[in-house]
Amino acid sequence: MKPFAYARPGSVAEAVRDVAAEPAAVFLAGGTNLVDHLKLGVARPDLVVDVRTLTSREISDLPDGGLRLGAASTNSEVAADRRVRERYPVLAEALLAGATGQLRNTATTGGNPLQRTRCVYFQDVTTACNKRDPGSGCSAVGGYTRHHAVLGVPAALPDPTAPETCTATHPSDMAVALAALDAQVQVLGPAGERTIPFADLHRLPGDDPSRDTVLEHGELITALDLPPLPAGARSAYRKVRDRASYAFALVSVAAVVTADGPGSSTVRIALGGVAHKPWRATRAEQVLRGGPLTEDAVRAAMAAELAAAQPQPGIDGGNGFKIPLLTRTVVATLRELVEATR
Amino acid sequence: MTDLLEPRAIGRDLARRDGVAKVRGTATYAFETPVEHPAYAHPVQATVARGRVTAVDTSAAEALDGVLVVLTPSTAERLASTDDAELAVLQTDEVGFRGQLVGVVVAETSELARQAADLVRVAYEERQHDSVLSVDRDDLYAPEQVNAGHETDTAEGDVGAAMASAAVALERTYSTAMYHNNPLEPHATTALWDPAAEVPLTLWDSTQGVHPDRATVCRVLGLEERQVRVVCPYIGGGFGSKGTPHANVVLAAMAARALPGRPVKLALTRQQMFSLAGYRTPTIQQVQLAADRSGRLSAIAIDVVEQTSRIKEFAEQTGVPTRMMYASPNRRTTHRLAALDVPVPSWMRAPGECPGMFGPEVALDELADELGLDPVDLRIRNEPEVDPETGKPWSSRHLVECLREGAQRFGWADRPAPRHRDGAWLVGTGVASSVYPTMRQATSTARIRYADGRYVAEIGAADLGTGTWTTLPQVAADALGVDVDDVEVRIGDTEYPIASVAGGSSGLNTWGSALVVAAREFRGKFGRRPEDGDEATGDVDQAAQDEDHAAYAFGAQFVEARVHADTGEVRVPRLLGVFACGRIVNPRTARSQFVGGMTMGLSMALHENSVWDPQVGQVANHDLAEYHVTVNADVGDVQAHWLDEHDPYVNAMGSKGIGEIGIVGTAAAVVNAVHRATGVRVRDLPVTLDKLLTGLD
Structure with a gap:
């Protein structure tokens, strides 16, 4: 583990400013994935900015009949919320299908969709991985592919030495439900606020497998909005x-x-x-x-x-x-x- | 015949003596040993699967404030013995497998040691590695013997002729995966080297045997036994992987010796355990069965192919149970090994019997299918009168009774028809037999002393969660003829008399026998009214040893499996085992052993699989998120029952050992149940849904 500085600023805006100012800075929320990566050397930040208590933990009704999930609400809280269970059972079921009770008590709404692939090669710093170490190649080609992609990959056996090759999958259950629900992602960044349709949050590897999402450095998810479902859905x-x-x-x-x-x-x-x-x-x-x-x-x-x-x-x-x-x-x-x- | 103890404490459902300390967290495990000002070690591992270390740059690591020592193959001490290549730590530049130790960093904190280990730069001359096991390799060889001293090959009669002339002949290939023991507590040591002390080296080590551990460390380091003390009161599981010391123990001792006077702590990470702490070899089993129409076997054969490491041989005795399990005039067993560029395999719960009762027990189910016989009846029809291997009578054998009682308890007679459907699920039931040899080790000594109105027994035995702290007092109490509360037994320290390893389900048989000898010695010397300080010892080799009978524990396991008709997901709502293991010393700890073994067998059937990546040369899924063991949600109703079996030949307790038999046969019973549910016969473990999909509608 590489030593890093830890900061817990007083506001979301400050946190965004701190991360934006330091190229090797990351946000910490529930930490269920990041802390593992710090130990394994997969993540090697210089600065960890803790936003766990800065973003909202509220689950609130929206005027259009939808729901807003504050980024700091836990997976357990969202899964147990009566409105979520009644109106969006797909989300409650997805959350409860993920991880364990202990992890769900810690993992957050903002963090869960940003967890990284469990590709065994990504998590092992002694093997080649374009996502972790851009340009190093992809060890998964012809390797242990049981948990890997079949959609959005160019070929059955892509070139393992090519810098764009990555057959990793996104591991979140919650994110799959959010994609079906047409959720909206509320983001605060150095340039201000913006809203991203959930379906557009994550990206295919393209020519840069190191990037999982379209978020820019310093951008922080502050809430997820669930639009109302049609009657009878x-x-x-x-x-x-x-x-x-x-x-x-x-x-x-x-x-x-x-x-x-x-x-x-x-x-x-x-x-x-x-x-x-x-x-x-x-x-x-x-x-x-x-x-x-x-x-x-x-x-x-x-x-x-x-x-x-x-x-x-x-x-x-x-x-x-x-x-x-x-x-x-x-x-x-x-x-x-x-x-x-x- | 042995005079069996009159069971008064034996057979009682006593709570674990160490239970409260463990639940409260006050039981100290090796890494937690309270020591003054400890330093922490973190290994550096090879990142090539075969080759040579050409240069090690430790400058960045040593530049960190708080790094105390960095050892490499060129700076580490020269060991006294390098005969065992697994333990010849940092003695050569050669790399025999990926993950092998090439260095260690010792620092003020564990975090710093880990950071510094990452900064050690190792350059290699990498060579082509070869790590793929297959039956058609041209370099398969016959080892001189297989584990536990068994013959490599056996043959009787003519299997080929019997196969050619039989009414039904079945020839199938089965395979089991590579498995890692994965005890909850990682392999861990606290080591102190204090050259001025009377006992210069102390190891608080997580081990299944303090004395065997010490003997090995002494040989490797060139020390006298009086110079080394090994302490291990509690173990967070081992399943065989702590039965022999692995490289981490030697490394911890070397790190401590490089830092005299300073205790050094070393715990392997979960990932490191996948290359340094042993594992069960994958096996490929070619099984042949020949039978007449009534199901009587005329031939049974198993030809096993498995792997070992190129640097050290370990030959799992997979074919051994086929030698004695069923009657058949023609029989053959063989073992062939491939020596590969892989980590060193070793013991894992029921080496030999566990994988070796998979192929044959599935093959019997296939034979029953072909003959239209009930698989319970087929097994009963092939019950041997005497041990087919030695011709000796059985000390006791109640397999048939286990099968019958299990069938009755399980409701076997009313089992649903093949491919029975209940809603979205296909339902099937299966059965398999279990067996494990009854063993006693040659060396163990117990010392009993009378003090303050109590009897204190000391023996360097081990409790790896099995219940030794509780069961040995039960044996000693009955041997002394006193209340169990008047007996204290101390274990887990080389300060106590020598004891054998907790392995081969031999612990209680061996240490209990030594206690019985010591108790008789004590009573013979001091009578019923001893005085404070009266003391006697007893050796296991003074206990009666029966040579005229074949001694085994037997069992039968029944499984209900459900397979989702759309997705192929497998659930096992019911596991039921009936065992005949002689006298059960403590029903509470025994049930825990049986249920734990059966659950581990379920885990082997459905989940466990160390996925070997031949491109990289290591286990790909090397953590507990990806190496799946059965979790609570997978475990339904698991029942373990036992017969009240009387065996006057095995030992004074009448006990046969129960640590391993629970895992034997379970996986075959699961496969057989899944076949009944789906019609799909999975011959290579684990039974994952992808292997079933094509057989579903």
């Missing part, structure tokens, strides 16, 4: 993992179904565990728009969504199983939601 989160608890998703599905009329629904689908960002399945949503949610229709929609998927070969058979598993999990999740709306 039902939502659910389904996580499939290698053990019953305390494991990251192999695949996960956040779905919101709104019945538009007889034989016609609007569906929102977000997928987790399969891409560098929470993956909004817009292609599948388009195919399903206005039609009946039969299992055949959902399978066809997922076939369209997954046409460009790239299974990553690797140890123990690679991760090609995620492609049929995604379809099966989406079919099962929508089946249950449709049955519940009847």
